[in-house]
Amino acid sequence: MDQKVDTRSRILDIAEAAVLEKGFEATSIEEIVAGAEISRGGFFYHFKDKNALARAMLERYIEVEDALYDDLFARARELNDDPLHCMLIGLKLLAEMLEEMPTGHPGCVIASTAYQDRLFDEGVRELNRQAILGWRKRFRGMFEEIAEQYEPREPVNMDALGDMVSGVVEGGLVLQRALREQNNASEQIMLFRTYLKLLFSSKH
Amino acid sequence: MDQKVDTRSRILDIAEAAVLEKGFEATSIEEIVAGAEISRGGFFYHFKDKNALARAMLERYIEVEDALYDDLFARARELNDDPLHCMLIGLKLLAEMLEEMPTGHPGCVIASTAYQDRLFDEGVRELNRQAILGWRKRFRGMFEEIAEQYEPREPVNMDALGDMVSGVVEGGLVLQRALREQNNASEQIMLFRTYLKLLFSSKH
DNA sequence: TTCCTACTGTACTGCGAGTCCAGTCCGGCG
DNA sequence: CGCCGGACTGGACTCGCAGTACAGTAGGAA
Structure with a gap:
């Protein structure tokens, strides 16, 4: 039983590294099984097909990413209780984190799957969608809290502003x-941060 | 000679539509030749391999995109000679254009190729890079012109700000x-526009 | 008439995904 | 102790797609 768990997550580790480096399509099952030191049969024992692998990878990735945001903004909150400053600190931490990743950030599996669409089934696409909607909700919540204390200098759609965090990260990673x-x-991200500073620069 | 040109661009048309809809990898040469009503041999007569097709598609795409930006900001300039307002009008036009595209924008081949990296050779990647650098230069130029008349309220790196146009578009398309x-x-894009309004809201 | 360009058509290699299945190794349970 | 079921191994196979090779052809230019 333990070997099953081990092998499965070993496959996911190998696959994730390979996929982030060169894309899903360019990663063959052959090299995954070689890396994980199992047989092809063993791979298909754990994952029905490449789609099942993609789904499992996405699930794991989203969990990690969510935990990361939780941690980041929790740390920011400890440093400053004001919602605006908490957001600004959190974004700074996020930017620093991205810089410290030598190979660049785990190039967001989201964008990678979004642009290879038909390679994946509805389950994978829906997972992808839910992840982004989750981030929208998270950041919209934070921005609404900020807006209670700081009147936005220009009217903004809070959903769109929430999306802008994800969008700026994704876009930045594409450029990178x-x-x-x-x-x-x-x-x-730092430019987006100055946007927020300007947008919420007046107290109620 | 004429048939060559015709066939070649007919292949590119079919291929571009298919690639934008479902990604490069998911588009088979089989279906391209079926759509263009030629033989497989005919395809390989025009393009050495799929890489050559990708390169040709990118070249054409970048030309069109550049012409589009030229036209857009030329129209904006006609409406208002002030560089800031020209930029704001141009972005509005860009946003409207994106909205009018029913299937969504030609999901930017750039991002799509960036995330499938290893599928392509150095030539394709370099083209991709040059396109983004070209946009950086274009928008940085415009922002510098703006900054001569409007002191930025916060210090910003002009290269990064130039990149932000591309980044916001790319990121937005990923989300979409x-x-x-x-x-x-x-x-x-409209949110980015309000950023610029705030950033350059003071006259020299 | 000859030559060249732009193809057609067929036949082939090679790779990777996915299927099938028979056999093996091993830990727990009666 | 035996045997049962879960976690595999290994090999043989099909299928679709990229890419190669090359022989043949239709039609316009010289």
Whole structure:
């Protein structure tokens, strides 16, 4: 029983690393089983097909990402109780985190799957959707709390503003991948941060 | 000679539509030749392999995109000579354009190729890179012109701000694809627009 | 008439996904 | 102790798709 759990997550580890480095399609089951030191039969014992692997990877990835955001903004909250400053600190921490990742951030599996659509079944796509909706909800909540104390200088749609966190991160990662530069994503986050500073620069 | 040009661009048309709808990998040469009503041999006569097709598609796409930006901001300039207002009008036009595309924007081939990296050779990747660097240059130029007349309220890196246009569009398109919603990309652009309004809200 | 360009058509290799299944190894349970 | 079921191994196979090779052809230009 224990070997099952071990092997399964070993497959996921290997697969995730490979997929983040070169994309899902370019990662063959052959090399995954080689890396995980199992047989092809063993792979298909754990995952019905590549789709099942993708789903499992996404589930795990989203959990990790959520936990990361939880932790990040919890730490920010400890440093400053004001919702605006908490957000600003959290974004700074996020930017720093992205910079520290030498290979660049786990290039967000989200974007990667979004652009390979038909390769995946409805389950994978729905998971993807729910993850982004979750982040929208999380950040919208934070922005609404901020707006209670700081009147936005311009009217903004809170859902869209919530999405902008994800969007800026995703967009930054796309740039980073395509440009082969180092810190585009973290720079973009810092620019978004100055946006928030300007937007919420007046007290009620 | 004429048939060559015709066939070649007919292949590119069919391929581009298919790739934007379902991704490069999911598009088979088989279906391209079926759509273009040529033989497999005919396809390989025009394109050495799928990589050559990708390169040609990217080249064409980037040209169109550049022409589009040229046109957009030229129209904006006609409406208002002030660089800031020209930029704000241009972004509004861009947002409107994205909204009007029923299937969503030609989901930016850039992001799509960035996340399938290893599928493509160095030539394709370099093209991708140059396209984004070109946009960076274009928008940085515009922002510098703006900054001459409007002191930025917060210090910003002009390269990063230039990248933010591309980043916000790319990020918005990722969200739109993943969420299967309608106007995420245009909403994100409009938010970015309010950022610029706030950032450059003081005259020199 | 000849030559070239733009193909068609067929036949082949090779790779990776996915299927099937027979056999093995091992820990728990009666 | 035996045997049962879960976690595999290993090999053989099908299928779809990329890419190669090459022989043949239709039609316009010189």
